[in-house]
Amino acid sequence: MLKRKSLVLILVVLLTISLITACGQKTEAPAPKEEVKSEPVKAKDITLIVPNSPGKGMDTYARMIAPYIEKHYPGAKIIVKNIVGAGGVVGTNQLWHSKPDGLTFAFTSFPSVLLADLSEAEGVQFKATEFTYLGRAATEPxxxxxxxxxxxxxxxxxxxxxxxxxxxxxxxxxxxxxxxxxxxxxxxxxxxxxxxxxxxxxxxxxxxxxxxxxxxxxxxxxxxxxxxxxxxxxxxxxxxxxxxxxxxxxxxxxxxxxxxxxxxxxxxIVAHRCFFGPPGMDPEVTTEFRAAITKALADPELLEKAAKANSEIVPMDGDKLQATVDEIAASAQKIIGPMKQALADIK
Amino acid sequence: MLTASWHGLLALFDPTSILFMSIGVLFGVVIGILPGLGGIAAMALILPFSLSLEPVAALAMLLGAHVATIFGSSITSILFNIPGASKSIALCFDGYPMTQRGEGARALGAAAMASLIGGLIGAIFLTLTLPIMKAIMMALGPPEYFIMALWGLSVIAIFSSGSLLKGLTAAGFGLLLSFVGMDPVSGTARFTFGSLFLLDGFDFAVVVIGLFAVSEMIKLYITGGSIVKAQTTSEMGSVWIGVRDVFIHWKLVVRSSLLGLFIGALPGVGASIGGIAAYGMAAQTSKNKETFGTGNVEGVIAPEATNAANEGGGLVPTLGFGIPGGESMAILLSAFIVMGITPGRDMLENHMDIVFSIVWIIVVANVITTIGGLLLAKHLVKVTTLPSSVLIPVLLPICLVGAYAIKGRIKDVIVVVVFGIIGYIMDKYKYSRADMAIGMVLGLMLERYMHISIKLYGNLFFLTRPVTLILFLVVLGTIFYPFIRGYIANKRNADESGVQ
Structure with a gap:
């Protein structure tokens, strides 16, 4: 009888491990934060949506940078959430519908977001150029x-x-x-x-x-x-x-x-890996947020870590990124024709 | 060459390397046991911890975890019909019936030993044939992959012994399911009914957990009792019988291992296909063909040896060109880059000792896993004698949590339950679930490579490319050979009786 009990115990342990693994999907903690913060500013939980699979390039970048945004954004506690599906459309839709209160933002590849929008991909509910752009982490030719x-x-x-x-x-x-x-x-x-x-x-x-x-x-x-x-x-x-x-x-x-x-x-391609929030974010919060991201991306500790992981940081300030996106928005209509033509050629 | 191999081995026999490899192996077995999670998950989870280690120790931990998941997933496939990773699905076909017969320990013993020998043969042949493997990889392309997928489909005949029509129906259902989601060629949404969840298609690992594991829980709940229906003699003896089985069928082990190495070297041909192809090969060449699917130990040995050897094969494109041979190799590649090693020609010319260290790591990790597996088998098998009232409440949540853990989507849990019910009904009315799984895993591969081949080489690509044509004829030959043999045998019998 005792043996049977120990067997059951083993099974329960296994179950617990699997539960932990499953939960690990979302709560995999970013590196521990420094303790003492000089003044307890309004503490807030901020969700960072990553519409890409955990462990892949985009996710690695997001999780590497998130703790540094926390460090330079007083009171912020960032929770990275992978919302995968339909090539990133599911997660990006979710950001589009979230409140523009600065408590939700996203990190992914700008070209995929823009092209999903322009090519009228299945299920797209957002307008790529109307998001509030907060800062670029990296780009490469x-x-x-x-x-x-x-x-x-x-x-x-x-x-x-x-x-x-x-x-x-x-x-x-x-x-x-x-x-x-x-x-x-x-x-x-x-x-x-x-x-x-x-x-x-x-x-x-x-x-x-x-x-x-x-x-x-x-x-x-x-x-x-x-x-x-x-x-x-x-x-x-x-x-x-x-x-x-x-x-x-x-x-x-x-x-x-x-x-x-x-x-x-x-x-x-210049805009590539960037942070962005829902459309119509409060200007004051936007400025604060952009400044925090700019500071985070200049943190020497992060740069050292990034160089070691071969994930180079090539930052661009939010304002400048927004200008680039606005430029794209002005001319985006021109490229729809050639895009439709290219799609028609393979179908 | 030999000195490089020796240096590679010496670097590995550093206490820290062995320690971290053991940690990796232990972790890998546990991850392997969890349904749905396989080598990729194990490596991805352990990667952050390995980055601060010495290169050899880091590789030992990563690859140790990866190698160990193979046996870990085989354990649950054999004992509970729960494929721990989608590539160990073929272990369910005969391993689980063996457990039901009370031969679980024998199956585990055979799996552990086959895994060891498969890993060894894979590693040795990889070393000897690295230049040739590279040439083979360069010579084969999408048209050949297509023909190989076609050959894989012929395996469904094995499970269709009762009714060919039912077998084909099940396989057709599997093919149909594989087409749900985004068409890989033109990006069109198919059978999605406007649902974004369905746009990604059904995840094979999720469907398989439902089809095999959840449906088995339902069946167990209805019939009662425990998984083991009949108890055979002394269990520890059985483990050694399993080990002996591997040596009796040594030719099969060698063939399966080489097949695994070969499939692993072809990027774009998934590891799940390796196990199924090995299973088909074993069934087609076996003397006891009709007992496949009902608990034939050959059906356990072949896929396990193939899976173990597959890892070595996956290293060919990774080491040769710096192109990952699969998702797990992509993780290994990112580890290389952090260590400052550039895979490709540079590695083969200047870091040959690391290449050999990798080969040795696979060998040693296999030995550790097998020894552990053989010692554990006796105890693990006891779990299957537990009454269903204890087993179901524990295993069912593991299955559901596993389905959620694969992608972190709650809708996958619904999918797993739906396919559990479908699997139960299919089993009850004798529609082969194995056929359905094979149809599903091969569907996308068939479609993808047929389209690519047509675009590259025209509609008659299977006639115009010599290599493809030869492979195509071989496939036709293996499909029709049993029929021709049967026909000739019949005719001879008829002639002889006519003479008399």
Whole structure:
């Protein structure tokens, strides 16, 4: 009988562990805060919505930065909440409907939010440019790379190929639209092969020569470029990248309507990983919040931690970010046409 | 080469490395036991603790946790029909019937030993064949993945012995379910009825917990008694019988391990398919084909060996190009970067000792897990003799919490219950749940790679690419061989009787 009791005990322990794991989904505590705060300002619980899966890049950034916002925002206690689903739409919808009282904000990739809105993706209830933008944590150039053994060496070569360029892609993300517009502007035929599972799969397809080229974050492609497995032929960034002075940017080689598109795209990439709140936030709270984020992103302790984790911090103040977004809002209508065209081409 | 291997081993036999590996293994077994959570969750949870360690100790802890989850998930698959991770689903097919027969310890023993040998063979062949594996990986692409998925579907014939029509119905239902959500090719929403929850599709791990575990609880509640229906002789003896089984079927172990290594080396072919493919291969080549699905120990050995060897295979694209061979390898990759190691050519040329350390870690972690598993098996099996009135109240919440823990969505708990009821009904009316699971896991892969292949190589891609054509013929051969063999045997019998 005693044995049976101990067995039951083991099962109960297991159950407890699983409960803890499940709860860990949400309450995984950020690093302990420093104790004594000089004055007990109005304590408030602030929810940080991360519409991406726990443990992935965006989530890692959010959880790394959150404790530092707490540190520089008196009285704030930030709870990171992963609300996943429909490629980030579920979490972003939730932010759109939350009260603009400064107690809820979000952190994710600006391009995905904007494109979900512009392409009228399933279930979108928000207007991407109407959120209150609070600050950017990081951005990095994106690169159009071809395989190391590819016959192409410059972006102009693609037009001379005399055959459709095979472009493996994951689906309707910013890279997909960028490639479609680029092909129109430079006059090369494009065969977008959608359906690859992720960035690793498209990278491998390009290295193997199954596809001609793909667009990815520069940091992802860098080791492969160094090893000679990939060749960069175009950058999506406001200026040429220091390490690759010979590789032109998308803005340089386009003109007219295509350049308008590339401007929006480049701005989108500039805004990349950012914090934003619901539309119509109180100006005073917004200023306070932006200042806290700016201070947090300049904290030397955070910068050291980020450098160690290879998650670089490239901050931009909330005001400046808001201006960038407003610029995008003014010209966003122009890119809807090319986007719809690109979508129609693959269906 | 040999000196590098030796240095790699020496670096591992540092007390701290062994200590952290043991911690990792222990943690991995526990995570593996929890339904739905597998190697990915284990590595993601333990990653923050490993970053401050020495590279070898950190890798030992991470990989130790990852390797141990395989056996951890097999334990619950075999004893309770609860797949601890979606890749151990094939263990339920024969492992659980063995437990019901009172041979749970034998199944656990066989699984532990198969895991050990599979891991060893995987690691050894990985070392020997790293350059060749890289070439194979480069040669195969989406058209070949498509053919492999097609071959996987042929496994449904095994579970359809009662009625082929019922088997096909179940598999069709599984395929249909896999299409719920966003179409991977054009981004169109399918069968979602405007629900954002359904837009992400059904999570395979969640459905499987419902289909196998929850439905089993319902059945147990209705029939009463305990999981074990008949008790066999001395249990400790049974563990060793299981170990012996592995050596009796050593050819099967070698074949399954190589299959696992091969599948692991192909990014884009998921680990859940590895176990199912190994199971199908075992059934098609076995002498006792008809006992598969009713508790044949070969059905436990093959998927377990494949899963263990799979890990080594996953290292090929990770080490060779710095491209993760799966989600768990993506976590390993981020750990590398923090340590200042760049996977890819640089690693293969300048950090060969670390490469060998990794291979050795897999070997040693497997040994630790197996020894622990063999010693524990005797005690674990006793749990299955508990009456249902004790088991159900404990196991059912674990299943529900597990379903929630996978993505942290409460609606997944509803999904798990609904599929529990569906699973119970299917089982009652003899529609194979295994067929449904196979249809579901292969559906997206078939669809994805068929579309990509057509776009890359045209509509007749399976005829125009030589490698694809050969594979396609092999698949056709394995599907029709039993029929042809049966036909010839019949004819010969008819001829002989005609002569007489």
């Amino acid at each position: 994106r690169v159009f790379a071809v395989g190391g053994k590819s016959e192409f060496n410059t972006i102009e070569d693609l037009a001379k190929a005399g055959r459709p360029i095979k472009f493996p892609s994951q689906g309707m993300d910013e890279d997909f639209f960028a490639a479609a517009v680029m092909a129109k502007a430079l006059g090369f035929q494009l065969n977008q092969i959608t359906g690859y599972e992720g960035n690793a799969d498209t990278a491998l397809a390009v290295i193997k020569g199954e596809g001609d080229g793909h667009i990815t974050a520069l940091s992802d492609a860098l080791p492969m470029i160094k090893a000679g497995d990939k060749k960069p032929i175009l950058m999506f960034s406001p200026e040429r990248v220091k390490d690759f002075p010979d590789v032109p940017t998308a803005l340089e080689i386009t003109s007219g309507e295509a350049q308008d598109f590339m401007k929006v795209l480049t701005n989108m």
